[in-house]
Amino acid sequence: MTRTATRTTPDGDFLHVWGSKTFGSGLRVLDDVDLSVPRGSVTVLIGPSGSGKTTLLRAVALLAPLDTGCVLLDGRLHGYREAGDGHRVLPERELVRARLGVGMVFQNFNLFPHRTALQNVMLAPVKTLRRPRAEVEEEARALLRRVGLGDRTDNYPAQLSGGQQQRVAIARALAMRPKVMLFDEPTSALDPEMVHEVLGAMKELAESGMTMLIASHEMGFAREVADRVVFMDGGRIVEQGEPEQFFTGTVGPRVREFLDKIL
């Protein structure tokens, strides 16, 4: 029996990623991680710099695939195929399609600077989903209104504040109707007064039932919104549990040491 068979069907698992990844000089950046995210739940990833949070998210987004292991989404292999008694990542040509199920928001927003907010949101649905422009535009405007930017549709990224740019990035990801949304430190490039507007948009998204995996050290947000907090260190998942556990101190010494530093 292959390893997948034992892992495909834990009840309610919507997103499931497990495996390892090594970069160039033998540094194990993901060391036998195994993470499940139930449908409609919010998981917050915390951990010191270099612990592998970004690498894990990029693996799920199929930007930097795992060496061993695989990603399962909604009961299906996501970007991988079975090969022998392991898994192999699909060739780039096929990955392009596979990526569509997962939306990602980056620390630096990565908006397209030569396109307006509206054009940023509309680009992919028109070009990759080949949906009719008028319909996409209507939906894009609605998404921008949803993140509180209904009046900034024609602004270029350079004309928007960081918080506004990040909300455009969220709208852009949502326009692809992803099954899962990934956030890589979405507020850590923002001035403090802009953090809450982005977290507000994320909270609203969580309440709408989106499945979310978020690398963030916003512990207040985690406490309020997350169903689960996962602590990573040295490429491993060291501890995971409900947010309250991380506040009431029923966690191991490494986690407590880390929390003392960031809280």
Add this chain to the structure above:
Amino acid sequence: MVWDWDLFVEQLTSTGFLEAAWTTVWLTVVAEGLAVALGGVVALGMLSTSRPVVAISGLYVWIWRGTPILVQLLVLYFGLPQIGIRPSVLQAALLGLVLNEGAYIAVLLRANLLAVPVGQSDAGRVLGLRRWQRIRLILLPQAIRTFLPALGNQVNSMIKTTSLVSVLSVQELLAHTRDTVSETYRPFEAFAVATVYYLAISSLWNLVQWALERRSDVTRRGGRRRPAVPAQLSRIGAP
């Protein structure tokens, strides 16, 4: 008499020099235009995922940037007939200029494409854009904006490089000047006229470039108050 003003003015306003200057202008424009097209293709070739395409593009750039353009022009005009191809002087001249300039444009464009932050590509990838779509819709528009000032410099260079095709006796400014000198035996006036024309052409180009750059706000001095894109694309003024 050391300097003959009448001769200078006569030559400056002669149709011969005017036609020669016009030849310099259109050679520059046509050669640079075709070179940008060629260089664009080669730049994409150098960034291709296919090894043979990368190798062929690299080989072309290596050879054409590594040898003198004068040699390239002579090989094209005098060498090609040996294998049965007989280009006219104009064909050989244009081909020579385009092939040489194309190699430089390719290198410039490639550098500007690579200078677009990788995050832009990542964003395109998670949105499901194919490689070619990412290049066309995300990378090229940004690379072209940073490429424009360098292109201006290339055009400026090309105005003067066209003088080299005088070795194939294309009647551009330099060839006409030398023909004039061999008739009048008065090089100073003739070369002074050529100098005036060259300066006029490159000054004119500086003006055009200045206007183009202002329109596309390449220096981004407009900052956040003005859109950092060509004005004609913008539907709004300052926020």
